Amino acid sequence: MIASEEGGPDSTVPGKTGPILVRVFEVAVGATLAFATTGIIIYFDGKDPISAFSGIAHGAFGNPFLIALTLVQMTPILLTALGAIVIFKAQIWNIGQEGQLYVGALFATWAALSLSTSPWFIVMPVAVIAGAVGGIAWSGIGGILYTYFGVDAIISAIMLNYISLFLVHFLVLGPPLGEVNSGGNAISLAIPLAARLPIIWPGTFLDAGFLIALAAPFVVYVVLIRTTLGYSIRAMGFSQTAARYAGVKSRTTVLSVFVFSGALSGLAGCVVVLGFQYRLQLGLSPGYGTMGIIAALLGAGNPIGAIFGSLFTAALLNGTETTTITQGLSSFLVQVLQGITIIGVVALSAEKLRLTERLHLSKRRK
Amino acid sequence: MTSEFVQVFVIGLFGGTLSLSVPLIFGSIGETFGQRSGVMNLSLNGMMIFGALFGFVGANLTGNLWLGVLCGIIGAMGMAALFGFLCITLELNQTIVGVLLSLFATGVIGFAEEVILKSDYIVSKVSFTPYPIPLLSGIPILGPILFNHYVFVYLALIATAASYYVLYRTSWGLTIRSVGANPKAAHSLGIRVNRVRWYTTLFNGFMAGIAGSYVVLAFVPVFTNTSITIEGWISVALVTFGSWNPVVAMLGALIFSGTETGILSLQTQGILIPTDILSMMPYILVLVMYAVVGRKKRDVPTELTIPFRQE
Numbered sequence: 198m199i200a201s202e203e204g205g206p207d208s209t210v211p212g213k214t215g216p217i218l219v220r221v222f223e224v225a226v227g228a229t230l231a232f233a234t235t236g237i238i239i240y241f242d243g244k245d246p247i248s249a250f251s252g253i254a255h256g257a258f259g260n261p262f263l264i265a266l267t268l269v270q271m272t273p274i275l276l277t278a279l280g281a282i283v284i285f286k287a288q289i290w291n292i293g294q295e296g297q298l299y300v301g302a303l304f305a306t307w308a309a310l311s312l313s314t315s316p317w318f319i320v321m322p323v324a325v326i327a328g329a330v331g332g333i334a335w336s337g338i339g340g341i342l343y344t345y346f347g348v349d350a351i352i353s354a355i356m357l358n359y360i361s362l363f364l365v366h367f368l369v370l371g372p373p374l375g376e377v378n379s380g381g382n383a384i385s386l387a388i389p390l391a392a393r394l395p396i397i398w399p400g401t402f403l404d405a406g407f408l409i410a411l412a413a414p415f416v417v418y419v420v421l422i423r424t425t426l427g428y429s430i431r432a433m434g435f436s437q438t439a440a441r442y443a444g445v446k447s448r449t450t451v452l453s454v455f456v457f458s459g460a461l462s463g464l465a466g467c468v469v470v471l472g473f474q475y476r477l478q479l480g481l482s483p484g485y486g487t488m489g490i491i492a493a494l495l496g497a498g499n500p501i502g503a504i505f506g507s508l509f510t511a512a513l514l515n516g517t518e519t520t521t522i523t524q525g526l527s528s529f530l531v532q533v534l535q536g537i538t539i540i541g542v543v544a545l546s547a548e549k550l551r552l553t554e555r556l557h558l559s560k561r562r563k
Numbered sequence: 564m565t566s567e568f569v570q571v572f573v574i575g576l577f578g579g580t581l582s583l584s585v586p587l588i589f590g591s592i593g594e595t596f597g598q599r600s601g602v603m604n605l606s607l608n609g610m611m612i613f614g615a616l617f618g619f620v621g622a623n624l625t626g627n628l629w630l631g632v633l634c635g636i637i638g639a640m641g642m643a644a645l646f647g648f649l650c651i652t653l654e655l656n657q658t659i660v661g662v663l664l665s666l667f668a669t670g671v672i673g674f675a676e677e678v679i680l681k682s683d684y685i686v687s688k689v690s691f692t693p694y695p696i697p698l699l700s701g702i703p704i705l706g707p708i709l710f711n712h713y714v715f716v717y718l719a720l721i722a723t724a725a726s727y728y729v730l731y732r733t734s735w736g737l738t739i740r741s742v743g744a745n746p747k748a749a750h751s752l753g754i755r756v757n758r759v760r761w762y763t764t765l766f767n768g769f770m771a772g773i774a775g776s777y778v779v780l781a782f783v784p785v786f787t788n789t790s791i792t793i794e795g796w797i798s799v800a801l802v803t804f805g806s807w808n809p810v811v812a813m814l815g816a817l818i819f820s821g822t823e824t825g826i827l828s829l830q831t832q833g834i835l836i837p838t839d840i841l842s843m844m845p846y847i848l849v850l851v852m853y854a855v856v857g858r859k860k861r862d863v864p865t866e867l868t869i870p871f872r873q874e
Binding site for chain 2: 238242290292342344345347348349351352353355356357359360363364366367369487491492494527528529530531532533535536537539540543544546547548549550
């Protein structure tokens with residue numbers, strides 16, 4: 198596994214992410230490709246691509262209110278990105294962040310509504326922890342299936358993502374989360390004021406969840422570099438096959454990776470529901486989990502890089518959300534833009550293209 | 564009462580099982596070939612989505628169903644080619660690229676619907692009708708269950724048998740399996756490893772295209788952005804379930820579809836299960852089926868997901 202020692206299959210090890218400028222260049226090319234492709238489609242659809250794209254820029258950063266909204270959207274994306282980084286680094290391709298986010302939001306809502314009469318200094322921390330526990334629970338199911346039943350993490354993640362949607366929909370239909378006579382209206386009761394995360398930028402929607410998200414990459418970084426768990430995670434990433442046959446990859450270690458990753462994604466769901474939306478329902482997430490994966494890859498699997506990756510994805514998301522309404526563009530535009538960008542970036546990072554020696558995601562032997 | 568029960572329940576259950584399993588069978592055959600040659604193509608769901616989109620648009624533009632299927636195949640093979648370029652030629656991580664392409668396809672399908680089709684629920688102008696096999700379809704009970712289906716159902720069964728034969732009884736099959744099991748040895752025997760992988764990847768796209776077209780032109784001739792949800796992912800799971808043997812994968816597809824159809828038919832029998840719980844069932848079923856075989860995987864292509872580079 199010489200390639201590994203050079204930072205080969207595991208381009209996600211912090212400190213081995215290669216020159217930042219190369220990454221910036223790759224993202225720029227990927228984004229240009231995405232905007233060019235969608236621009237042509239928008240043009241042939243009889244709309245003005247220039248005004249559409251300037252609309253996206255304005256929607257993302259046009260005024261303080263919109264900037265704050267971009268940061269609000271960035272919060273869950275960053276947290277799910279970190280959840281993805283932690284588990285990808287162990288070469289376990291669990292893409293269940295979306296489901297963990299929903300279950301995290303579910304647990305947080307449940308805690309907040311159950312303790313609605315308690316003072317804020319009890320209900321808020323309990324609800325936040327409950328959110329993380331929810332993510333852990335959901336991720337843990339995938340982890341148990343992976344370690345004890347040999348179920349591929351990708352397959353279980355896809356299934357658990359869907360199951361979580363039906364679970365949330367089912368539970369908000371009635372008490373204790375929904376109204377007694379909801380009449381099929383699948384939305385929870387409002388989060389009590391005491392449990393809502395405080396606004397940190399007066400006059401906007403930016404809440405304290407953003408601070409949690411901003412601190413998280415540094416926590417993840419320290420855990421990965423300085424702790425036994427982090428060491429095990431990186432060891433797994435370096436030589437997956439060898440580690441497995443040598444028995445290095447103990448079940449407890451694998452499960453703790455699932456737990457750590459799930460806690461981060463669960464927190465993402467918790468900050469969405471406690472910090473911004475205040476009600477649990479389907480549509481709580483416009484795909485924060487998927488965008489988190491994209492942000493993680495854009496940031497080359499580096500926790501600090503994920504900050505910029507998630508800012509980029511959040512800007513595209515918030516920009517298009519504002520623009521699609523006013524300009525009659527497809528609401529799926531953001532997914533196409535992000536999709537082409539990330540595929541372009543991943544393609545450009547190929548070792549064979551010789552753009553960079555270290556950024557490749559390729560996995561080869563010898 | 565008895566004859567009515569037979570009509571509605573038995574025929575509905577078994578006939579429905581076969582119709583539901585078709586995309587899974589096609590998908591898992593293609594994926595089996597791919598994985599046997601060492602390529603884990605997780606863009607299968609995306610390829611099916613592209614197959615469905617192109618198949619639907621093609622059939623509705625030309626008015627010809629088989630031209631539609633051809634378009635679907637081209638669409639799915641297009642995505643297979645993109646996957647092949649990224650993972651075989653550029654040697655990128657198959658898992659990441661596959662997942663990204665599948666995620667990307669769901670966005671594209673929504674985008675395409677709004678831009679090309681201008682609606683999120685369109686009934687196909689043309690659609691396949693079941694093709695009863697003469698004489699055989701006249702057999703009581705068995706006839707309607709086995710011999711009164713879309714032509715794809717028969718094709719799926721023939722394709723399973725044919726793919727088993729090709730994979731285990733022909734030199735092509737041996738080549739494909741050797742490329743997945745020991746590409747270096749295969750290379751030393753003069754087999755062009757990456758070319759074989761390209762062929763199986765494109766074949767995977769071909770089968771996914773048929774699967775996608777079938778769903779929107781025959782199974783439910785309506786196009787929505789949820790026409791294909793997880794059929795591709797189930798097919799990927801079935802490949803492992805079947806230990807990389809297309810016949811066992813087909814049996815898995817039938818078990819899955821049968822259970823799913825059975826659960827759904829409970830509803831018509833007056834057993835009330837909340838819709839959400841009912842909707843969870845196929846996903847839970849996949850997890851259970853995978854968990855049953857997960858640790859007993861046999862005959863795994865040893866070089867799965869590892870790119871081959873000529874030294």
